[in-house]
Amino acid sequence: MLKTRVIPTLLWKKFGLVKGVGFDSWRRVGPVLPAIKVYNQREVDELILVDIIAHCSEDELDFESIEEFGQDCFVPLTVGGGISRIDQVQRLLRAGADKISINTAAYERPDLVAEIAARHGSQCVVASVDVRSVDGGWRCYSHAGGSDTGREVVAWCRELEDRGAGEILATSIERDGTMEGYDLALIESIAGAVDIPVIASGGAGNYEDMVAAVSEGGASAVAAASMFHFTEHTPAGAKDALDAAGVPVRKTYIQTGQ
């Protein structure tokens, strides 16, 4: 039986981890590498690592840092931020990424999603969708929430699926960093519209929020940042809570016979 994943999201900017509220008011959290090491030691289900300023820079992606971060990560690592060309994907996979996350570039050139899927397989492509409510609907935003793409979220997620995305990372910009709970209606709308897995993101404040994202929203995985950075909550605690609520979670490996 497939297990529901609990995924810490690590946002980094230049030299360290940051976390904001509503994609703004960034706080420094600490250095990246020790955080990855700790999460790896605790055997989290997966990690998402996003360079939040790469999209607005002309410079090439920081492959060296990614390689350093990947050195001690033996759980799946999704890397995002500023990816706009297929050759960057290959370099990231060599550097230690297992999946890549595409956001802004997908709006600018939707064929990129198909190209990456054709070369590296759909399972490698996590389509990240940042959403704000506008006029009673949900609108997609690019450039780390800075730019209204005019696209309606459900139609865009369906298009991403058609073009070969393997997963949708659905983030509510308004809930981001608030720890007031995921936008369950948003998660439910996307999960109901596509057949690929949907990762709920933006707003998790406690374990109950995660249970709700799965049982009510239909999410296949739950991501959180602030809750793990700024509260006593841990990924292991989240899995215990999911397990208690009847949601299947990954068990710790115990070697036999020795």
Add this chain to the structure above:
Amino acid sequence: MKVGVIDFGVGNLGSVMRALEELCVSPVLVDRAVDMHANDCLILPGVGNFSDCVRLLEAGGWVDALRDEVLGYNRPLLGICVGMQLLADFGTEGVGMGRGDETPGLGLIPGRVENLRTLGCAQRVPHVGWNEITCTQKSSRLLEGIPDGTDFYFVHSYAFVPEDSSDVHATADYGASFAAVVQRGNVWGVQFHPEKSSRAGFKLFSNFLSVSIC
């Protein structure tokens, strides 16, 4: 011992190399088919699309060289994810590129690669995440010390369907039962990613290295 990790242009090579280093072996990235021969065992990693991978294998002269190493020199080979699927006779992913309905694979383990949907899975595809495996052979050396129900990390839309069910050493279930571990002679394949399955993955790699020594 010399462990060669095959680099034919795709795959999360960084992760595979690091996981092997963690087991105190010094893996070598092999990017020319001719260099495979210097290794004691080979790993064929994979994050990719079947027919695109086959195209790259053919372009790099890997297909015949790999068959020579494995069948001629009895070199142990472990295929990971798409690397496992490539062991098959045929794949159906990414077809329509002038090859008809299927793409020939390496033909090292008889069978074909099908979409999970074709196998009856009605759940979300790709199958992404941690799922448990069930051993289907009494003694599989690759799975020594790895009990039934151990979770491994999967991420795939297609699965290997061996012709001979005795080549299947473990299965996983996702709306349909499919092969998670296959073996035929000195050729092994795992549908999941041991390099990303923490300690369970290290154990599997170390089992592969053990069977490669003797």
